[in-house]
Amino acid sequence: MRTRPPAHLSRAFLERPCRFTVELVQRKSRFRLVLLGLLLAATAACRGRAPEYPVRGQITAIAQDRSQLTLSHEDIPGFMPAMTMAYYVDPKASTASLTPGDLITATLVVPTGAPPYLTHIERTGHAPVKADAPASRVMDLLDPGDTVPDTELQDQDGHTRRLSDWKGKAIAVTFIYTNCPMQDFCPLMDRRFAEVQKAVAADPALAPSVHLVSVSFDPARDTPPVLKAHAKTLGANPELWSFLTAPEPAIETFASRFGVSVMREGSDASITHNLRTAVIDPAGRLVKIYSGSDWSPETLLGDLRNAGRR
Numbered sequence: 001m002r003t004r005p006p007a008h009l010s011r012a013f014l015e016r017p018c019r020f021t022v023e024l025v026q027r028k029s030r031f032r033l034v035l036l037g038l039l040l041a042a043t044a045a046c047r048g049r050a051p052e053y054p055v056r057g058q059i060t061a062i063a064q065d066r067s068q069l070t071l072s073h074e075d076i077p078g079f080m081p082a083m084t085m086a087y088y089v090d091p092k093a094s095t096a097s098l099t100p101g102d103l104i105t106a107t108l109v110v111p112t113g114a115p116p117y118l119t120h121i122e123r124t125g126h127a128p129v130k131a132d133a134p135a136s137r138v139m140d141l142l143d144p145g146d147t148v149p150d151t152e153l154q155d156q157d158g159h160t161r162r163l164s165d166w167k168g169k170a171i172a173v174t175f176i177y178t179n180c181p182m183q184d185f186c187p188l189m190d191r192r193f194a195e196v197q198k199a200v201a202a203d204p205a206l207a208p209s210v211h212l213v214s215v216s217f218d219p220a221r222d223t224p225p226v227l228k229a230h231a232k233t234l235g236a237n238p239e240l241w242s243f244l245t246a247p248e249p250a251i252e253t254f255a256s257r258f259g260v261s262v263m264r265e266g267s268d269a270s271i272t273h274n275l276r277t278a279v280i281d282p283a284g285r286l287v288k289i290y291s292g293s294d295w296s297p298e299t300l301l302g303d304l305r306n307a308g309r310r
Contacts, residue, residue, distance in 0.1 A: 050111040051291065053079045055118065059102045060084060060129050066095045069118060076108060078292070080261030081272045090119035101129050115141055142257050142286045150284070151254040153215070153244040156227040161244055164284060166211040170307040171280040172196065172300055175260045177218035177271055178230045185275060188293055189214070194234050195297040197241050209308045212241040217255050217262050218271060219245045258289055281307040
């Protein structure tokens with residue numbers, strides 16, 4: 001876990017981001033907002049800028065050196081659901097007058113290969129911090145070149161698995177749950193991985209050196225038998241494509257390292273989440289993470305080939 005802003009956040013590196021505003025609406029419109037946020041992020045990426053997201057929330061704590069703010073924030077469309085999280089602060093942003101309890105708006109910048117950070121912080125009011133405010137987590141994202149956590153997971157056959165089981169192969173990892181109702185979310189990841197599997201199976205040079213992994217963050221419903229049935233409907237070959245999960249605390253910690261945010265709500269256990277797909281090299285190091293659905297099977301295949309040559 002980092003305790004100070006990395007070198008990526010130097011004054012010379014940071015650019016003044018363009019601002020855009022997405023109005024937060026009722027929960028039933030959450031997925032529309034996520035889709036809009038992904039579109040905005042993809043547009044920013046095409047222009048060579050780090051994706052930016054509007055943030056609204058309350059400061060619950062401030063690091064002693066004021067390099068981080070712990071923020072209890074509303075939904076960040078396209079990035080993560082409402083939660084309490086510690087974020088680094090743009091060194092150019094003024095935080096001297098901020099105190100715990102302040103209500104703020106800000107822009108969250110998500111650069112490639114560096115932690116997200118807050119800029120353009122504006123105080124809009126003040127309110128007492130709730131005594132039962134949840135503890136915060138620092139969004140400790142993996143950087144390219146980092147060794148991926150070798151978390152103990154369970155596959156569709158009920159066997160204990162770790163990503164290191166496929167050491168020596170390039171791995172593509174995506175995050176889904178089988179009851180996801182949005183065709184442009186988990187089902188889209190399933191369809192794309194099915195296309196990638198077909199291409200890998202047809203390439204004698206690629207098939208022995210690549211493995212696909214779909215990780216469910218809904219272990220209560222996505223038991224091994226459910227994952228096995230789901231894999232069968234997709235035509236998943238277990239020699240090429242595995243479906244994994246783990247108890248909620250472990251899977252959420254594991255997924256968060258890739259930038260996946262999960263919020264469970266309501267009696268129907270509906271889940272709000274974002275999309276991340278990662279490429280890992282044969283040595284178990286992160287190569288890259290795709291945000292949202294901003295990738296194609298052809299692109300992923302190319303990255304897997306390149307990763308396998310490392």
